[in-house]
Amino acid sequence: MNTEREQIISAARSLFQRGLTHGSTGNLSVRVGDRVLVTPTGSSLGTVEAAELSLIDLSGAHVAGPKPSKEAFLHAALLRARPRANAVVHTHSTHAAAVSCMDGLDPADALPPLTAYFAMRVGRLPLLPYFAPGDQGLGPAAEEAARTHSALLLSNHGPIVAGASLGAALDAIEELEETAKLFLLLRDLPTRPLSQEQRRALEPSNQAQ
Numbered sequence: 001m002n003t004e005r006e007q008i009i010s011a012a013r014s015l016f017q018r019g020l021t022h023g024s025t026g027n028l029s030v031r032v033g034d035r036v037l038v039t040p041t042g043s044s045l046g047t048v049e050a051a052e053l054s055l056i057d058l059s060g061a062h063v064a065g066p067k068p069s070k071e072a073f074l075h076a077a078l079l080r081a082r083p084r085a086n087a088v089v090h091t092h093s094t095h096a097a098a099v100s101c102m103d104g105l106d107p108a109d110a111l112p113p114l115t116a117y118f119a120m121r122v123g124r125l126p127l128l129p130y131f132a133p134g135d136q137g138l139g140p141a142a143e144e145a146a147r148t149h150s151a152l153l154l155s156n157h158g159p160i161v162a163g164a165s166l167g168a169a170l171d172a173i174e175e176l177e178e179t180a181k182l183f184l185l186l187r188d189l190p191t192r193p194l195s196q197e198q199r200r201a202l203e204p205s206n207q208a209q
């Protein structure tokens with residue numbers, strides 16, 4: 001059984017090696033009791049090591065290790081809002097980041113349910129207002145939205161997703177990225193998303209993640 005530290009490093013490498021994060025963007029966290037292990041600020045997910053992870057509490061306060069991600073407060077907000085979630089992943093994956101910059105999106109439902117897998121793994125995707133990275137002013141809106149949604153899109157930035165496990169959060173953020181890609185590919189074509197009834201039949205219950 002991998003430790004939480006090893007799980008974070010394995011997920012970080014996987015995201016980086018597949019181009020889902022670049023440079024020193026993105027951050028990951030895993031709940032450990034009433035503490036949270038989170039990647040340190042300024043680190044590359046391609047090279048960060050298990051011994052370099054930071055520990056915060058659920059208020060977002062730094063407890064031990066190097067200075068945590070500047071988004072530690074957001075990770076803590078999602079974990080507070082979703083007591084059954086145990087992991088949070090944030091990336092700047094290209095297609096989701098592109099959608100986060102588009103004008104005219106429905107802020108309550110930023111991507112249509114193009115596929116069943118999106119409806120199952122992501123559900124509805126709120127678009128949160130723009131705040132500079134690390135601006136704690138985003139915390140209350142993120143916490144409120146996360147009570148009823150496991151995935152959020154940060155305007156002009158990228159997605160952040162909570163899951164019951166790190167594997168579940170990765171599945172969901174990867175599905176969000178693939179659906180953003182489909183959405184951009186299909187922009188000039190007539191498309192037929194799932195109906196509201198088809199969508200509702202597949203959406204995760206808020207309690208399940």
Ligand SMILES: O=C(O)[C@@H](O)C(=O)COP(=O)(O)O
Nearest residue numbers: 025026027041042069070133
């Ligand atoms: O976009 C940003 O600057 C952050 O949201 C980010 O992705 C990386 O920040 P750190 O985790 O503080 O390195």
Ligand SMILES: [Zn+2]
Nearest residue numbers: 025026092133
């Ligand atoms: Zn970011």
